Amino acid sequence: METILLTQFIGGLFGLLAVIFGAFGAHALKKKLAPDQLQSFETGVRYQMYHAIILVVLGYNFGFEQAMERYIVYCFILGTFLFSFSIYGLCLSTANGKKLRFLGPITPIGGLLLVIGWALLLYSFIAPML
Template sequence: MILLVQVVGALLGLLAVLFGAFGAHVLKKSLSEELLRSFETGVKYQMYHALLLVVLGFNLGFTSALETYMAYCFIFGTLLFSFSIYGLCLSSAKGRKWKFLGPVTPVGGLLLLAGWALLFYSFIAHIV
């Protein structure tokens, strides 16, 4: 599990840099300001959580269910949140908005919140 978290974190980080450059140089010409801001939000959240996964991969042993669930929340939350935003932005720019992705974004956001809540709980569980 440690290696999976580190590899996924590194891949998400790599893709965040790639998508950020793509947005800044290629999509800037074809997306509205609002769509470009949304795309950048997806990139930012992806990078934040990529870095978090790498840090967790080096600091946790993933010997407990809590740590494993936390990692899965961050991985799947990032994929659902950021990649649904990318899909919505790119499909909107082509005039065929993929509306089915609309509900996916908040599900990804809820998974990210759950991951952060589990991380918080892991810190205070020994105190309470």
């Protein structure tokens, strides 16, 4: 039960923050960020919203009786956090003239966790047929 609520809550929170960050990027950061930085920021927002939606859907469809379901959700939660929020940090710190370089390697780790989450989800669909 806790995993269901966590999944739904984090999905809703990620969705809420994606809308807020998207508006912030479109309005407040448009003049502050270079076009490539703004595009990166928007990529972070887009991926965050995609994974907010999938977390809400999974929260209503998974029973979380199998470990695989929890692994999928944890990969999506941690992957989204590492991927999107490291992009936000890189963009905002660069715009302020103090680029946080340590965030650079974190983004691909988050992306890898997202890929693993999707691969596990795909596997969970085909595993019963094997």
